[in-house]
């Protein structure tokens with residue numbers, strides 16, 4: 001009888017472990033920065049906050065040991081008159097989700113960008129409050145990240161700063177459609193054109209960095225627009241209320257050069 005109870009207990013424990021493993025796998029099957037899927041296990045404060053990410057999972061070691069991490073504080077950039085980007089985003093339906101870390105929109109086919117002639121297809125875009133990148137030590141109210149991937153698997157991410165001001169149509173459409181329930185995907189039938197997220201000025205900062213969320217993978221081409229755009233105060237506050245701050249602190253440049261491309 002006692003043995004049976006132990007076996008029952010063991011089975012129950014095993015079931016819990018298997019369930020945890022499944023939920024863990026589903027939440028870490030892809031980095032939230034790139035796929036939009038991310039579960040628990042990491043956060044922006046406390047024991048699972050940014051300073052601990054590298055210790056939470058061996059696959060996230062780059063968060064601690066990486067030397068080309070993002071975001072960074074943009075200071076003393078080197079100016080080049082050699083802008084190398086072309087934007088070929090296009091209007092697309094898609095899905096929006098609050099994945100517990102950010103609001104992320106995934107287009108059905110949102111077009112692509114060219115960086116030095118190399119094509120990176122738009123996977124998704126999402127937001128951070130306050131901005132993750134700093135300029136001379138200062139943050140903007142919000143930052144959008146447009147994540148694209150090339151056929152060889154490499155990523156290029158475009159960052160856009162937002163001040164509080166005139167509403168942004170794309171932000172309003174996406175934030176207006178998102179469910180408050182975490183990990184609940186909502187179809188967005190309206191055509192969402194990522195071009196609408198870009199600012200008017202086209203100069204940008206270029207450097208080599210990483211995903212700003214676990215697993216903090218390096219080798220990303222970062223292009224952060226210099227000129228901020230604007231979003232409605234209510235939309236910025238929606239992000240702040242949902243996440244209470246979802247920006248990783250600025251990381252050490254470790255000798256990297258930031259280029260100012262115009």
Ligand SMILES: [Zn+2]
Pocket residue numbers: 033126127128145212
């Ligand atoms: Zn991001």
